[in-house]
Amino acid sequence: MSAAEAQSASAVPGAHRQGGEHEFRGVRTVDHFFTVPLRPAEPDGEQIEVFAREYGSSGRSREQHEQLPWLLFFQGGPGFPGNRWTGLSGWAKAATEHFRVLMLDQRGTGLSTPVEAKSLASRGDAAAQAEYLSHFRQDSIVADAEAIRRALGVAQWSLFGQSFGGWCSLAYLSTAPEALREVLLTGGLAPLHGSPDRVYRATFRRIEARNREYFGWYPEDRATVNRIADHLRQVPEYLPRGDRLTVERFQMLGMYLGGNTRVDALHYLLEKAFITTPDGDRLSDWFLAQLPAYLDFAGNPLYATIHESIYAQGEASDWSAWRVLQENPQFSPDADEVLLTGEMIYPWLFEQDPSLQPLAEVAHILAGKTDWPRLFDREVLARNSVPVAAAVYADDVFVDHDLSLETAAAVRGTQTWVTPDFHHDGIADDGEAIFRRLLTMARDAAPES
Structure with missing residues (x-):
């Protein structure tokens, strides 16, 4: 002990x-x-x-x-x-x-x-x-x-x-x-009742509709999101802690879409994304400094690690959000028109977020657990x-x-x-x-x- x-x-x-x-x-x-x-x-x-x-x-x-x-x-x-x-x-x-x-x-x-x-x-x-x-x-x-x-x-x-x-x-x-x-x-x-899959199938539909609504309000942000995604595919950018910002992590800013006031805050964030440098346009330090509030789980690893288990009753969650994402290619980080995702947790997050890396095996065990009680x-x-x-x-x-x-x-x-x-x-x-x-x-x- x-x-x-x-x-x-x-x-x-x-x-x-x-x-x-x-x-x-x-x-x-x-x-x-x-x-x-x-x-x-x-x-x-x-x-x-x-x-x-x-x-x-x-x-x-x-x-x-x-x-x-x-x-x-x-x-x-x-x-x-x-x-x-x-x-x-x-x-x-x-x-x-x-x-x-x-x-x-x-x-x-x-x-x-x-x-x-x-x-x-x-x-x-x-x-x-x-x-x-x-x-x-x-x-x-x-x-x-x-x-x-x-x-x-x-x-x-x-x-x-x-x-x-x-x-x-x-x-x-x-x-x-x-x-x-x-x-x-x-x-x-x-x-x-039911599998976590039914939850994520429903919320992926909701978040897609919310993306369309948001880009209707702020059409200039449609181009900005695509520009950021294309930039991240070509130029390494790093969050303040030193971990790389990938397209799929950037997409998690869809957390902003879950609120009436936060949705406008997303616009104010995106409008200051780029800054001109001697090496060309880069993501601004200011922009990168804002992202850990939604993309960094150092302060709350419990949220990421047990998130899908709150839906599981008598069966494994088996990375439900990740599996359901494969049914929705419009959310792919390689899509021409990149969409933002919501509060879904994915297995790659335990590779990309340094605070979650020590818990990768733990998260996989929990995702595969089949005897969750009702x-x-x-x-x-x-x-x-x-x-x-x-x-x-x-x-x-x-x-x-x-x-x-x-x-x-x-x-x-x-x-x-x-x-x-x-x-x-x-x-x-x-x-x-x-x-x-x-x-x-x-x-x-x-x-x-």
């Missing part, structure tokens, strides 16, 4: 300790640390630490704050920590009017026994690392949430799930609905009695509208608000209005006590 394993194994299961308390700019925070089992089926086995930060308004007294019900936020991802709020605006403002908000760092993120390639090395060989990471999907995150709820002495709480946070919320509804008062979802109605209980969801209100974004390129409505129909009592006004990052656009609308929908649908 490694030193890290020995230390975590000695932790007391279910332990809760409270950390610092702070007040600033109208915000009150309390830090919480919980000890939970790495493998939920082995409560007395190896333990990890999970962190969550409680948020409220400092305009209330401590006693008034503690009388409010709890809301647990599940962040999008997988592999992203909870938000670090520096003030109460957007959905934070709306939520803290009604709740004590618990912002969870999902296991492996933030302060919750974080996962990086250098920390995973202590687990042993690639097989051991893959086994460890197999416990970082939504089922394990929900088990953590239940342990936290019990440790805090909460009878019931409400959930707010954004994107992958909706995956977690549906898994929670499948396993412990009695713990939930209401569930609010934004861009987070996960497909309940994440959702469709029978339990079919008789659900917990109020669910979901914002479904009509043109979402990451969570398909049609698959979302299929899930909504399968989860009894789900109220949907289908809107073309927002994209996947809707809560960043107008989170306050979205949160208020969903909470009202859920409360109106709740049975009278």
